[in-house]
Amino acid sequence: MPDITTDTGTTASPVPPGRRERKKAATRQAIADAALRLFLQRGFDDVGIREIADAADVSTTTLFKHFPVKEALVFDEDDDQEAALLAAVRNRPEGQSVPAALREHALRSRVAAPDGDPRFAAFVRLVNDTPALRDYRQNMWLRHRAALARVIAEESGLPADDPASTALAHFALEAPHAVQEHDDPRQAVTRTFELLEGGWSALAPARG
Secondary structure, eight states, X not given: OOOOOOOOSOOSOOOOXXXXXXXXXXXXXXXXXXXXXXXXXXXXXXXXXXXXXXXXTOOHHHXXXXXXXXXXXXXXXXHHXXXXXXXXXXXXOTTOOHHHXXXXXXXXXXXXXXXXXHHHHHHHHHHHTOHHHHHHHHHHHHHHHHHHHHHHHHHHTOOTTOHHHHHHHHHHHHHHHHTTTSSSHHHHHHHHHHHHHHHHHTSOTTOO
């Protein structure tokens, strides 16, 4: 997936990875880049795993060590994006509400406004035109929603299965994508989160 994030939401300085970690990350990135290039050229279903491995100059065994299923090649930044999403809630400044933290994360991530990046537009078309990728994206989205709902509940002093936390997670994740066609997506995201903020503020004092 094209890199469309700019901030992890954390404040601590990251520890520089070691040589082995850097090599693994470079290999993973090379595989993902080769896969996406081939998918965009010919379509997801018409590209084989061996072709991707050859294009990245790795074995198929190495490829599967990094990406257990073919669909994961398209969503290679999935884990990092989820980590950044959860960090936005956990590491928000004192006094900032959960909806406000999620709004700032959405604006930073540029998901709502990819600035006309043709790579992002091509990526979206690829996913939307491929049933297997649409299904994978939906399962990924549900996993993010569940993880985010748990963190919202923890941070807000609410039960783990609190429906309000699940609802906020759902709409917070959906909002940036729902306003992509708006003339000013960033303003639309801000307005949408104002609505979420209003609903969240009506909850019990235990909220975050």
